Amino acid sequence: MCYTLGIDIGTYETKGVLVDEGGQVIAQARRAHKMLVPQPGWAEHDPEQDWWGDFCVVSQELLQQSGIDPIDILAVACSAIGPCMLPVDAQGNPLMNGVLYGVDARAEREVCELTERIGEEVILSRCGNALTSQSVGPKILWLKRNRTDLYQQTARILTSTSFLVYRLTGRYVIDHYTAANFSPLYDVSTQSWIEDLADDIVDLEKLPELLWSTDIAGYVSKSAAQGTGLAEGTPVTAGTIDAAAEAVSVGVNAPGDMMAMYGSTIFIILRTAQRVSDPRLWYAPWLFEGEHASMAGLATSGTLTHWFRDQFAKDLDSEEAFSLLALEAQDSPPGAKGLLLLPYFSGERTPIHDANAKGSFFGLNLTHTRGDMYRALIEGIAYGTRHVTDTFSEIGHPPHRLLAVGGGTKNAVWLQATSDICGLRQEVRKNTVGASYGDAFLAALAIGRVKRSDIEHWNPIAADICANADLRYDHNFQIFRDLYDATKAIMKRL
Secondary structure, eight states, X not given: OOEEEEEEEOSSEEEEEEEETTSOEEEEEEEEOOOBOSSTTOOEEOIIIIIIIHHHHHHHHHHHHHXXXXXXXXXXXXXXXOSOBEEEOTTSOBSSOEEOSTTOOTTHHHHHHHHHHHOHHHHHHHHSSOOOTTOHHHHHXXXXXXXXXXXXXXXXXXXXXXXXXXXXXXXXXXXXXXXXXXXXXXXXXXXXXXXXXXTTSOOGGGSOEEEOTTSEEEEOOHHHHHHHOOOTTOEEEOOEEHHHHHHHHTTOOSTTEEEEEESSSEEEEEEESSOOOOTTSEEEEOSSTTOEEEEEEOSXXXXXXXXXXXXXXXXXXTTTHHHHHHXXXXXXXXTGGGOEEEOOBTBBOTTTOBTTOOOEEESOOTTOOHHHHHHHHHHHHHHHHHHHHHHHHHTTXXXXXXXXXXXXXXXXXXXHHHHHXXXXXXXXXXXXXXXXXXXXXXXXXXXXXXXXXXXXXHSOEEEEEOOOOOHHHHHHXXXXXXXXXXXXXXXXXX
């Protein structure tokens, strides 16, 4: 029997799976870590401990659990949160913590300055995306300006997956899907690095080599084999961002397929027949040459449920807290008795792109319970999700099929509220492991052991979540929109 291995580094947890040729999960492992928030608006990981350290521990645990000979693992693929910004020295050693994706808004000044200097229309035309907190280019410029000593030592600028692949193979690479988030340094038409838009940001030789996600980047080195337990010489793919691997795991394949990833953030990927250009959304070449994807993401989602548990459910056992809170929310009626939440606890990404947006409960009164507040929190995330799906519909790209994945799919209240508020049916696959499972499939695809359509057999549909019409949700969604519009100027003053 032959196997493929997939490991994904998430915001709060690393997960890994070992999968056989038919998609059966042979072993699973996970390891928790923390998102570091050194000051408001910043978000970081320790790359040695949280990225490479987790990868080694999870890989070894998978091998120990399964008892298989590492030589029987035919290929390895990894994914990670992203896009991230990590400067490394000439030996590939990190010079600072990894700066995370759009939840980190430290480069707001650079975003505004570059947008004004280059022009929003030019950036959108050349790069496919407006500059936002998701863009890596402004964060590199922030590094150059604010950590001059570190920038002078920088040999390469990597994302999280690039760092992992380098540690595994000794080669600096990045997939096109991730690279499209390095605006204004990536041209979506030529699918290459560019410097004429902002040559003062970084020398292009500091950026990784561009590959497609299923290209073989290299082979497990002797030192990596010692750290991970994998066999020296095992093929390693170029990898990708976790959300893309999640989308693969649930069968996002044809134009009109949309994934909603219920993780630390809600992240949405829609496969499109052609390039979609809208400043409220993100664009990237899909994982396979000649294909396209449009993306959106909230800034805080699952992160909010963790925050609520830690602040308001200290009386509950941490292992059971989420299931007990879900039961309390189930006792609260749709609409949470008139209570609304704006889920902008770390600014907001799509579609408003406002780093100054603030979170709030609105409408509290003395009758509200913890269950009402938790339901309002879940519904607030769902209203933010509807704001995104409505935006796709407005530009003529409504989803034909919505596929749900991620840890949040275990929360039935959250799933149902999302379908009801968005007015969309959701499909949930049998296997909701997520990105690491998608990685294992991409590894098998890279070496020719499966076809893309085989994911339907690997991971069949297990449940349909149908939308229930409720006028309270339509009414409250309009209030949700109006509340932000009415308070965004005040938010900026706080």
